[in-house]
Amino acid sequence: MSQRKRLAILAGGGPAPGINAVIGAATIRANLEGMEVVGLRDGFKWIMQGDIDHVMPLTTEQVSRIHFRGGSFLGISRANPTRDPEHLEQTVISLLRLNVSMLVTIGGDDTAFSAMKLEEKAAGRIKVVHVPKTIDNDLELPSHTDTFGYQTARHVGVQTVKNIMVDANTTSRWYFIIAMGRKTGHLALGIGKGAGATLTLVPEEFPEGTGSFRDIVDTLVGAIIKRLSYGREDGVAIIAEGVVLGLSAEELGQVEEAERDEHGHLRIAEVSIGEVLKAAVQRRLAEFDIKTTIVAKNVGYELRCADPIPYDMELCRDLGYCAAKYLLDGGNSVIISMEGSVFRPIPFATMIDPETGRTRIRSVELDSHRYAIARRYMIRLRRDDFEDPHELARFAATCRMTLDEFRDQFSRLVANEPPPLHFNVGDYGRASRPPTAMEAPTEQPVQKVQAKEET
Numbered sequence: 413m414s415q416r417k418r419l420a421i422l423a424g425g426g427p428a429p430g431i432n433a434v435i436g437a438a439t440i441r442a443n444l445e446g447m448e449v450v451g452l453r454d455g456f457k458w459i460m461q462g463d464i465d466h467v468m469p470l471t472t473e474q475v476s477r478i479h480f481r482g483g484s485f486l487g488i489s490r491a492n493p494t495r496d497p498e499h500l501e502q503t504v505i506s507l508l509r510l511n512v513s514m515l516v517t518i519g520g521d522d523t524a525f526s527a528m529k530l531e532e533k534a535a536g537r538i539k540v541v542h543v544p545k546t547i548d549n550d551l552e553l554p555s556h557t558d559t560f561g562y563q564t565a566r567h568v569g570v571q572t573v574k575n576i577m578v579d580a581n582t583t584s585r586w587y588f589i590i591a592m593g594r595k596t597g598h599l600a601l602g603i604g605k606g607a608g609a610t611l612t613l614v615p616e617e618f619p620e621g622t623g624s625f626r627d628i629v630d631t632l633v634g635a636i637i638k639r640l641s642y643g644r645e646d647g648v649a650i651i652a653e654g655v656v657l658g659l660s661a662e663e664l665g666q667v668e669e670a671e672r673d674e675h676g677h678l679r680i681a682e683v684s685i686g687e688v689l690k691a692a693v694q695r696r697l698a699e700f701d702i703k704t705t706i707v708a709k710n711v712g713y714e715l716r717c718a719d720p721i722p723y724d725m726e727l728c729r730d731l732g733y734c735a736a737k738y739l740l741d742g743g744n745s746v747i748i749s750m751e752g753s754v755f756r757p758i759p760f761a762t763m764i765d766p767e768t769g770r771t772r773i774r775s776v777e778l779d780s781h782r783y784a785i786a787r788r789y790m791i792r793l794r795r796d797d798f799e800d801p802h803e804l805a806r807f808a809a810t811c812r813m814t815l816d817e818f819r820d821q822f823s824r825l826v827a828n829e830p831p832p833l834h835f836n837v838g839d840y841g842r843a844s845r846p847p848t849a850m851e852a853p854t855e856q857p858v859q860k861v862q863a864k865e866e867t
Contacts, residue, residue, distance in 0.1 A: 416448055416511065417447075417448075417511055417512070417513040417514070418447070418448045418449065418450050418510060418511050418512045418513065418514075419438075419442045419447050419448070419449050419450075419512070419513075419514040419515070419516065419736065419739065419740075420449070420450050420451070420452055420467075420507065420510065420512040420514070420515050420516070421434075421435055421438055421439070421449065421450075421451050421452065421470065421486065421515075421516045421518070422451070422452035422455050422456065422459075422486060422515070422516075422517055422518070423435070423455060423484045423486055423487070423488045423517075423518040423519060423545075424455035424456060424488065424489065424490065424491070424517060424518070424519035424520075424522070424523035424526065425455075425488065425490060425519040425520040425522060425523045425545065425546070426488070426490070426520070426546075426547075426716060427482070427483060427484060427488055427716040427717045428545045428546060428547050428559075428560065428561025428562075428565070428716060429482050429547075429560075429561045429564035429565065429715075429716070429717070429718050429719065429720035429721070429724050430479075430545070430560040430561050430564065430720045430724040430725065430727065430728035431483070431484045431485075431488070431518055431545060431561075431728075432475075432478040432479055432480075432481055432482075432483070432484065432485050432728075433478075433479035433720060433724070433725050433728030433729045433732060434516075434518050434543050434545075434560070434728045434729075434731055434732035434735070435451065435470070435475060435478065435484075435485050435486060435518070435732065436475035436476065436477075436478045436479045436485075436729070436732065437479070437728070437729040437730070437731070437732025437733045437736070438516050438732035438733070438735050438736040439470040439471070439472065439474075439475045439732075439736075440472050440475065440476065440733075441732070441733050441736035441737055441740075442736045442740065443471065443472045444472075445740050447514075447736075447740065448469070449469070449470040449471075450467050450468065450469055450470060450510060450512070451467065451468045451469075451470045451485070451486040452466070452467055452486065453466035453467065453468065453486055453487050454466060454486075454487040454488065454489040454491070455487070455488055455489040455490070455491050455519070455523070456489070456491040456492070456493045456499075456503060456526060457489040457491035458506075459502070459503050459506035459507065460491060460493040460499040460500070460502055460503045460506075461499070461502060462502045462505065462506055463506070464506050464509055464510055467510060468486075479720070479725050479728065479729060480719060480720075480725070481719055482716075482717040482718045482719045482720065483717045490522070492522065492526060493526055493529075493530065494525065494526050494529045500529060500530065500533050501533065503530055503533075504530065504533050504534050504537070504538065507534075507538055508537065508538070512538060513537075513538060513539065514538070514539045514540075514739040514740075515527075515530070515538055515539070515540045515541075516540075516541055516542075516543060516732075516735045516736065516739070517530075517540065517541075517542045517543070518542075518543045518545050519542070519543075519544075519545055519546075520544070520545060520546035520548070520551065520559075521546070521550070521551060521770065521771035521773065522771075523542065523545075524542045524544060524551070524747060524760075524763065524771045525770055525771050527540050527541075527542040527760070528540075528542075528745070528760040528763075528764070531744065531745050531760065539739055539743070539744035539745075540744065540745060541735050541738055541739055541743065541744070541745075541746050541747070541748055541757075542746075542747045542748065542760075543560075543731050543732070543735050543747075543748045544559050544560070544747055544748075544749065545559060545560055545561055546559045546561065546562070547559075547561045547562050547564075547565035547592060547599055547715060547716060548562070548592060548593050548594065548595070548596060548598060548599055549562035549596070549598035549599060549602075549774070550593075550595055550596040550598060550773050550774050550775070551763075551771065551772075551773070551774060552763065552771075552772040552773065552774040553747075553749050553751075553758070553774070554749060554751045554756055554758070555751050555752070556774070557749060557750065557751055557752075558727075560724050560727050560728050560731060561716075561720070561724060562598065562599065562602070563721060563723045563724055564715075564718055564719075564720045564721045564723070564724045565592075565599055565715040565716070565718070566599060566602040566603055566606060567606075567721050568714065568715050568718045569591060569599070569602075569603035569606075569607075569711055569715055570603055570606040570607045572711050572714065573589060573603055573604075573607040573609060573648060573650065573711070574607055576589065576648060576709070577607065577608075577609070577648050580646040580647065580648050581646050583646070583705070584645040584646050584705070585645070585646060585704070585705035585706065585707060586636060586646060586647045586648070586649070586704055586705065586706045586707070587647075587648045587649070587706070587707050587708075587709060588632070588649050588651055588686045588689055588690055588693075588706060588707070588708045588709070589603075589609070589648060589649065589650050589651065589686075589709055589710075589711055590651050590652075590653050590685055590686045590708070590709070590710040590711070590712065591603055591650055591651070591652055591653065591711060591712065592652075592653055592712040592715065592716075593614070593615065593652035593653055593654050594653065594654045594657070595615065595654055595657075595773050595775075596614070596615060596616065596652070596654065596773065596774065596775050596776055597612070597613070597614020597615055597616055597617075597652035597654065597776045598774075598776055599652070599715075600612050600613070600614055600650045600651065600652035601614055601650075601652075601776055601782075601783070601786060603650055604650040604786065604790075605785075605786050605789070607648075607650075608789065609648045609649065609650045610635060610639065610647035610648050610649055610790065610791045611631075611632075611635050611647075611649050611650075611790040611791055611792045612649070612650040612651075612652075612786065612790065613628065613631065613632075613649065613650070613651045613652065613655055614652045614654075614655075614776050615652055615654035615655050615657060616775050616776045616778055617655075617778070617828075618655055625692070627824070627825060628655055628689065629689065629692045629693055629696055630696065630821075630822060630825055631792060631793075631825055632649055632689065632693050633693055633696045633697060634792060634793035634822050634825060635647065635649065635790075635791050635792045635793070636693070636697065636702070636704060637700070637702070637807055637810050637811055638791055638792065638793060638797075638807055639791055640702070640704075640810050641806040641807050641809070641810040645704060647791065651685070651686070651689065653685060653710075653712065655685070656685045684708075686708025686709065686710060687708050689708070690706045690707075690708045693706060694706060700810075700811035700812060700813070701811075701812060702810075702811060727750065730750055730755075731748050731749075731750065734748050734750070734755045734757075735748045738755075738757060743757065745759060745760050745761075746758055746759055746760065747759075747760065747763055778830055779830060781833065783830065784830050784833040785833065787829075787830060788833065793807075793822055793825050793826060794826060794829060795826040795829050797826075798819060798823055798826060801815065804818060804819070
């Protein structure tokens, strides 16, 4: 075996468009500087067991065109070396046996945590940098920089939902589209806004432990009733899969039996959240003698291995270049990021939440302008609906109820609705930054615009 030091690359977690662009760019940069590069198959899966046979040399000729393709040239896995101290020790030993002195890891928050712990365990013997990847877009990167893969997943998701919206309108049915997003709703919101879906539900609306299953169901029921009152029997709701994490096992039935991955996370795909919500919504509508056809569809796996769009190809090639170059220049123990057009290394330690000991998560900001605008275009029950007796009478009549009965059933849904969005133009000329939606003045009345067209 050659005694020359090597740079190794691995990908962990779930797939995301752009992984191959990172692998290719990092390999080419290292090769050009005379560094031998090896790819570790299937993330940490083999090396944490002391198996160094699942390794492949990476050359410029091999990787020069892989950036066009989705998936991972090196495979991927959720194997977690931090759960067992022996596995972490074996990971370090395996890398040393391979003469690896530099490691590029590609993955989400769990892989980032593993990379940090590996670097600590190596104690200077192996330099480690991490390239953040997740279509969930939930890593706390500077200036809300998107994680790679998100833009491609959103793009493909919007194209899919666009076709489903036509089908919904043609067949007079509702679709509940389940999008990936275990902890946050960035992807669901991006798809919903881009496609102009009827409404979007994100986990941040329904915090874990609040027993909010009824609120989730009635939010969907309220949207269907409101839509029917305008003469429309169709609609498309985008629902982030993470809403399931706030529900009890009794509400979801099969959660306790569902599998969990190497990091202890529930395999949400096993829960069939779309079917659970479909059944619950139809039971609730039956109380009002309303029948509607609902189709539950999961669009998660269709997005993860899509060929990257040019945005992600360019971003990932930049990230791969910077990862290799930073290591070759003596760098260590950072997350590789681009802030605008500038390379920005983020020290591992600053990405850790001191309360959880895990990587910081970036949630959808419910008080942001971005979310406030999204809410204004959704068809769902709103606070001003309950202040307008004519609108309320329309909804109550649709489900054969009195106004008071309708209020009793559904008014709680608007208790936590974000405040109306107002722009005081004068303030923008003086402020050093635009105010948030929560900070914007609320004294001036806003003309009500009811969205009745296809959204």
